Amino acid sequence: MIIRLLFCTVFTLFAASGCGLIYKQNIQQGNAIEQDDLDELYEGMNRRQVLFVLGTPSIMDPFQKDRWDYVQTFSRRGGDLVQRTVTLRFEDDLLTEIIGRDDAAFALVEHSDKDGSDEVASFVKKPSSSSNPQQESVDSAEEEVMKPGPDINALEPPSAEDREYEEDLDVLDQTPEGQPLGPDIDG
Numbered sequence: 001m002i003i004r005l006l007f008c009t010v011f012t013l014f015a016a017s018g019c020g021l022i023y024k025q026n027i028q029q030g031n032a033i034e035q036d037d038l039d040e041l042y043e044g045m046n047r048r049q050v051l052f053v054l055g056t057p058s059i060m061d062p063f064q065k066d067r068w069d070y071v072q073t074f075s076r077r078g079g080d081l082v083q084r085t086v087t088l089r090f091e092d093d094l095l096t097e098i099i100g101r102d103d104a105a106f107a108l109v110e111h112s113d114k115d116g117s118d119e120v121a122s123f124v125k126k127p128s129s130s131s132n133p134q135q136e137s138v139d140s141a142e143e144e145v146m147k148p149g150p151d152i153n154a155l156e157p158p159s160a161e162d163r164e165y166e167e168d169l170d171v172l173d174q175t176p177e178g179q180p181l182g183p184d185i186d187g
Helices: 002-018 035-039 047-054 133-146 160-172
Strands: 027-030 067-075 081-091 094-099
Touching: 035 047, 047 081
Parallel strands: none
Antiparallel strands: 027 067, 067 081, 081 094
């Protein structure tokens, strides 16, 4: 009886593991490199701006101080490990070269779903049409500043109720004429 129970338990565990019923979690290590963040980088940024956008690099080589490496590895549910490395090079504390920004090899293919079609999961997003985010923000600020203000001539003249309200405010104002509005701090 005990042997039969032990055999059934082992057989059930073996059958369950072969059916894929055991959950395997996605594993992501290193810097979480998003394509949107990489699209914000442009040549001429200083080190502090790069740190603000991408965070601390995975590798800051003490022998090559002008090189930062951001490394990300990803394994989808126990599948093959995919690695993405973005290397930034600086000269005089300004970003001069970005290697690995548009890494199409980082697109991952997930297991087939119920329809039999392959679903592509990717951290790579389509790059924006603008290659320089700084110029884009300058253009947007110019539009905001240059946009016309309200048409003053289109304002209606004050009504009798508005004029009465202003007169009431003048009566409540107890400031003597010719006197400064605040206390005399000079002495």
